Amino acid sequence: MTPINVNGALRAVQAPGDTPLLWVLRDELDLTGTKYGCGMGLCGACTVHVDGAPVRACQTPVSTVAGKRVTTIEGLGQPDALHAVQKAWQAEDVPQCGYCQSGQLMSAAALLASKRNPTDSDIDAAMAGNICRCGTYDRIRRAIHRAAAELRGGKPA
Numbered sequence: 001m002t003p004i005n006v007n008g009a010l011r012a013v014q015a016p017g018d019t020p021l022l023w024v025l026r027d028e029l030d031l032t033g034t035k036y037g038c039g040m041g042l043c044g045a046c047t048v049h050v051d052g053a054p055v056r057a058c059q060t061p062v063s064t065v066a067g068k069r070v071t072t073i074e075g076l077g078q079p080d081a082l083h084a085v086q087k088a089w090q091a092e093d094v095p096q097c098g099y100c101q102s103g104q105l106m107s108a109a110a111l112l113a114s115k116r117n118p119t120d121s122d123i124d125a126a127m128a129g130n131i132c133r134c135g136t137y138d139r140i141r142r143a144i145h146r147a148a149a150e151l152r153g154g155k156p157a
Contacts, residue, residue: 004065006031007075017063021055022046024062025072033073033102037131044130047103048072054110056129073102076109085109088147096134104130108144116152118144 001012006029015024025031025048034057037045041056048057049071077083082090085108095101104127111118111126118126123144132140 002062002066004062004070005068006070007072008069013062015062018061020058021048021060021062021065021070022057025057025070031072031074035099035102037100037103042129042131043100044103044107045100047106047130049106049110052110052113054107071106073105076105083109084147084150085112085143088143088150091146092139092143094136094139094143096136100130100132100134104132104140108140108147111144112148112151115148117148 001014002017003010003012004024005011006025011029013024013028015028022034022036025034026036034048035045036058037043039058041059044056046057047054049055049069050060050065051068077086083105085105089095089101089105094104107127107130111123115122120141123141127140127144
């Protein structure tokens, strides 16, 4: 049994240590917001935070997160207290099919935690590993700028 801290709660998991974190989150902990996309860490649909850094849960063995903080899309914000990126995603009407969005949101939140005033180049670099088949990249960039403004205490554009 491996204890892991997920969304602020210590959870005991039964999976072998080499099991990808993605499957522990989805199958054992019933946190299905983190999506399976490619299984090779290339599409970004499975992005979660480990100690605040974005990682691909499909490529992260659960044994490597013991003693660290894991945050999933379910822990990013609450319905009555959305994270700035979640509010901006709604305001900019970013999602179409929505499948990639939890990974997109997690990458965007990690960027804004380290850079409160990102340039378009910063956003492109941080989001480069997240693929959106619907092509909402312009809306994603606008939403990140909007969230950044809110986090800096300014009004969204």
